[in-house]
Amino acid sequence: xxxxxxxxxxxxxVSTAVVSPKVKxxxxxxxxxxEELALPCHFIAHDSNxxxxxxxxxxxxxxxxxxxxVYNPQFGTxxxxxxxxxxxxxxxxxxxxxxxxxxxxxxEGIYSCEVNAFPTGKQESETNLTVLAKPxxxxxxxxxxxxxxxxxxxxxxxxxxxxxxxxxxxxxxxGNIMSTQIDNPDGTVTIVSQYRIVPTRADHGExxxxxxxxxxxxxLVNLPVTLSVRYPPEVTITGYDGSWYIxxxxxxxxxxxxxxxxxxxxxxxxxxxxxxxxxxxxxxxLLITQVxxxxxxxxxxxxxxxxxxxxxxxxxxxxxxxxxxxxxxxASTTLYVVIGMVAxxxxxxxxxxxxxxxxxxxxxxxxxxxxxxxxxxxxxIVFATLNLNMSDAANPPRRQNCEPDATIHADIxxx
Numbered sequence: 001x002x003x004x005x006x007x008x009x010x011x012x013x014v015s016t017a018v019v020s021p022k023v024k025x026x027x028x029x030x031x032x033x034x035e036e037l038a039l040p041c042h043f044i045a046h047d048s049n050x051x052x053x054x055x056x057x058x059x060x061x062x063x064x065x066x067x068x069x070v071y072n073p074q075f076g077t078x079x080x081x082x083x084x085x086x087x088x089x090x091x092x093x094x095x096x097x098x099x100x101x102x103x104x105x106x107x108e109g110i111y112s113c114e115v116n117a118f119p120t121g122k123q124e125s126e127t128n129l130t131v132l133a134k135p136x137x138x139x140x141x142x143x144x145x146x147x148x149x150x151x152x153x154x155x156x157x158x159x160x161x162x163x164x165x166x167x168x169x170x171x172x173x174x175g176n177i178m179s180t181q182i183d184n185p186d187g188t189v190t191i192v193s194q195y196r197i198v199p200t201r202a203d204h205g206e207x208x209x210x211x212x213x214x215x216x217x218x219x220l221v222n223l224p225v226t227l228s229v230r231y232p233p234e235v236t237i238t239g240y241d242g243s244w245y246i247x248x249x250x251x252x253x254x255x256x257x258x259x260x261x262x263x264x265x266x267x268x269x270x271x272x273x274x275x276x277x278x279x280x281x282x283x284x285x286l287l288i289t290q291v292x293x294x295x296x297x298x299x300x301x302x303x304x305x306x307x308x309x310x311x312x313x314x315x316x317x318x319x320x321x322x323x324x325x326x327x328x329x330x331a332s333t334t335l336y337v338v339i340g341m342v343a344x345x346x347x348x349x350x351x352x353x354x355x356x357x358x359x360x361x362x363x364x365x366x367x368x369x370x371x372x373x374x375x376x377x378x379x380x381i382v383f384a385t386l387n388l389n390m391s392d393a394a395n396p397p398r399r400q401n402c403e404p405d406a407t408i409h410a411d412i413x414x415x
Contacts, residue, residue: 021045023115025125032216033133036101041113041125043094052093053116060110068111071096105131105162105186132216133188135161139210139223144199145307146231150176152194153203153227156210163215164189170209173197173227204229204260233259233303235312239286245319248291255284255301255312263303272297293318
């Protein structure tokens with residue numbers, strides 16, 4: 001008999017556990033501020049003879065339970081807290097799911113769903129609710145001057161997050177990261193991350209990206225920003241093409257200043273003294289109406305912005321006359337060839353005329369009475385030489401040593 005009693009007790013305990021009603025909830029729930037959240041509560045009864053008398057939702061704050069919502073099959077629903085944000089979702093004896101909308105930070109805590117049934121009495125289960133706060137994210141460029149010391153060039157802020165957000169950077173410019181955490185009174189955390197470099201002119205316009213990750217965010221947040229580094233002007237002068245000659249028409253020079261911020265003023269000077277009267281200054285533009293020798297020298301443009309000044313120089317050399325182009329040189333050479341050929345033909349014609357005249361003077365005017373005798377055939381040979389040495393006054397010919405002139409020889413026989 002001593003062994004039978006414990007066995008019977010165990011059987012009774014197991015039997016009781018199987019038939020006991022159960023309140024089913026989710027042990028842990030997580031939601032974000034501003035969203036709608038449901039807290040499920042289902043009453044599972046294996047005995048059809050059980051009757052639900054009342055369902056109550058309570059929130060535990062320390063050792064005190066606050067009554068939030070009540071469902072009674074006979075009298076309906078009631079909300080003692082009167083928040084307006086907490087309601088039953090179509091409550092009935094088997095399903096008393098509670099909805100909170102919108103969710104607030106102070107909604108975090110432990111919630112208990114209690115079901116009073118007849119004849120078993122009260123059954124309850126708890127849900128631990130965690131409320132997250134999505135951070136408000138922002139990245140800004142910090143304008144700084146180029147220099148030798150490290151400075152912040154970009155700030156990335158993940159404000160009012162719960163828990164604290166994780167902030168990192170994607171960069172091409174080598175530098176350092178300095179982060180600060182600020183704990184807010186409402187339980188949220190603000191992270192301020194600075195990206196710091198030794199700024200140079202080359203860093204202006206470069207892109208860096210701030211990355212923010214958080215439990216309340218579905219995906220990584222990418223925040224790109226363009227760096228702004230201030231530096232004085234870098235100056236170059238354009239417009240001089242190397243072919244300024246006396247009496248040439250209008251020419252100009254332009255001062256190109258690369259700067260941040262943009263240059264606001266320009267000053268033109270010459271190393272030889274004041275600017276010539278033919279020069280008109282129009283800010284970064286220099287207009288010259290007539291080219292003469294007074295333009296010879298080194299020209300300087302000084303550009304100024306709020307950071308500092310920068311200079312650019314160019315040396316101008318004015319020639320006495322313009323150099324002919326390739327086409328002009330060819331035309332002048334062709335002209336000399338034609339003139340040479342005409343002169344050569346004229347000389348040959350003069351020689352022919354003189355030779356013919358001499359022959360005619362040798363023929364007697366009267367006929368000889370003597371019997372004809374064999375006459376020796378008269379022949380005049382004229383040797384003419386035409387030298388086609390072509391030259392261009394502007395571009396004198398360049399020949400190899402011992403290279404002969406181009407010459408035409410003509411033998412003319414006159415009978």
